[in-house]
Amino acid sequence: MGAAAHGREEFPPRLSARDAFPGIRPGYLNSGSVHPVSAGARQRVADYLASRAMGGESDYDIAAARRTVMERFARLINADTGELAYIQSTSAGEQMAVAALGLPEPGARVVTDALHFFGSFHLYSELEKAGVEVVVVRPHDNRIQLEDMAAAIDDRTRLVSVSAIATTNGFQHDLAALADIAHAHGAKLFVDAIHAIGSVPFDVKAAGIDMMSTASYKWLMGDMGLGFMYARADLIPELARPQAGYFQLAGISSHVFPYEEPHERAYQTRARDDATGLFAMGTYSNTGVAHLDYSLDFLLELGVENIQARRQPLIERVREEFTARGFQPLTPEDSTGPLIAFAFENARARLGPKLRDAGVEISLSQHRFRISPSVFNTMDDIEMLLEALA
Template sequence: MTTDATQLPHRDDAIDPARRRWLRGLGALPALAVLPALPAQARTPSPVRAALRHGGLDGARARFEYAGTHLNGAYTHPVARGAASSLRHYLDGRLMNRDGRSVDLMAEREQAMRLFARLVNADVAELAWVPSTMVGENHVVSGLGLPGTRARVVTDAYHFSGSLFMYSELAKQGLDLHVVRPRDNRIHIEDMARAITPGTRLVAVSQVSSLNGFEHDLKALCDVAHARGALVYADIIQAAGTVPVDLHACGVDFAACSTYKWLMGDFGIGLMYVRASSLPALRRSQWGYRQEQSFTTHLYPFDPPGSAPFESVARSDTPGRIEVGTLGYAGVAMLRASLELLLELGVERISAWRQPLLARLQQAMPALGYLPMTPADSRSPIVTFAARGVGKRLQERFTAAGMEATLYQDRIRISPSFHNQMDDIERLLELCT
């Protein structure tokens, strides 16, 4: 394995036991008047800023039942009432009661897939169900035949830590791994271009980094990679449903995401995209009944005659390469309702709604002594700041106040959504003093 330096950058989230801790508590506190004032332009009345005081985008706060203040969509997004109602209807089906007779599991799954295809601009035939984002990326790595080879793979230090672990382990088996380091809180396209030499097999990145919210220009990256013969995989778990995603327009070959974050689905359910023109490059690395086009036996009464005990034909589409066995259904019911809500609100409007909240954080947190780790011009839902010992210092305070954000040993990650408003940001800023 080689990198742009001698080793990967330190990632304290990999060892911090608070990394996945979900902070809960009771109540909330008023904002302090001594916090830095908004700039004059931000104080100018506008429809967006005026609406910030009225319960989220289009009054979206009323669609949720969570307690306290939730600024942690990058960890797990709250489920809206509509999704919970869909889940209850699904449970009627599992209870097999009178109301459950109207439950149509396959229709729910087909509807959810069509809605997701609309959200990310993909064809349904290019999509498959997977249990998680990492399972999707493993399908790419295995399907391209990378394990045990000396193929060249380029990634960056802002890619998901679980993915970096996977590539690091494969590098111990001989994979020629190159990890591009950040500069100025971003991954520069020219640094990626230098690493993507002719013969590179795969470029793997997170469209939006879970570490600090940096967002790749996927179109520019794919143009560079494809010009040098490389395929591109994008982890879109921190992008789908919260920033504009156009899989066809950007040219990415493979993408995957779980649904429990910005898509407001549930754990254990994800989606994978394989561009139609890239499907031939991806061989099957796992096999199961969901890949069957047909399976005909010649053993039992009334079977058609045949010399072999059975005959099978595999599907040729994306699910025929990716899907294996029984899939979860409860989360699909939630996902279908959540996708309807996202499409109703519109991702562009969600992004625009969030910007004043992010701008306030980017302005106020440094004034409180926190080191910015997110580019100032970022439009993703994630902003991260560093401060020594911040996790230990704020954990009890956040818990008591019912404030939810992600605390690491020396970092805080804040990720507002369309149900938030400026009062939520001011409440967090008070707690961070």
């Protein structure tokens, strides 16, 4: 077979994806859980940490990096920087989206689905306790049917909350169609985009998304502790501030100390009128910013479309082989995301030892397993997996 048939298409030599991750062990197929850190990102973090030593050996400018990382992320998702804020995590963003809409509110309705991030169901269980009606749409044929979502969304619905790509099985919503349905009833669409941004082309404006959050340690090839919150510019004035924090400030005036102008108030504060003024809190991870200072350039230069095209033959090989072996596929065949999953009874107990012995790492659940290749993987890694579970 030729190179393309083996899924070995290469990026331009100066952007060799395998070389960007020196030392990555063969058989690592679990980037959907935690993405490895590239050599370039490690060096950028080292430059930042050297600057924090205050010894003068590094002139790395973290303030400039904060600004340009936000600009590059905005370009990646077709947003304006004023629509974005740094946050701690995807889940933190989802909680802020809920609060920004004034929830919980007794009698209000929230619609989500059973393929949404499982950690979010605790949030919605708490909303139910506070009097919110929460509807969880169940999947059919491993996907959430658009007509089922449409049937669940009514004029009392305040929020529709979904994952762009389901962490459990890689199902992808038609976000633009879902947004149209939500908006027709006056509801807002929140999207957990952690498995989408960096792995598939993602355009917040084309998708009609109202609010979105993500984190950087998966397909943005960054680290934990740093994420992004998006809110549509024309929606921002309608939203309530979920919490108040230092980084929201546009200005603060003191009237306490010598030489300051006297005033009846000790301090006066003024918030920014953008997403940062709404959602930002206190100090966030500068090492996370330094990671992204390299990784976002890496992603933008490789091109998300190229990443997706190179990955797809690997996923299709897994689908074909494991389906032929009798494993029950959970991922829809038209999925173009970075995940493929199968149902298998007692998967963790029965498959875990075989994979450990072979040096292969995938995501194992009680009765499911998931493979998530990235830019550094080749068909050799897939063959290791197939042999380990032969």
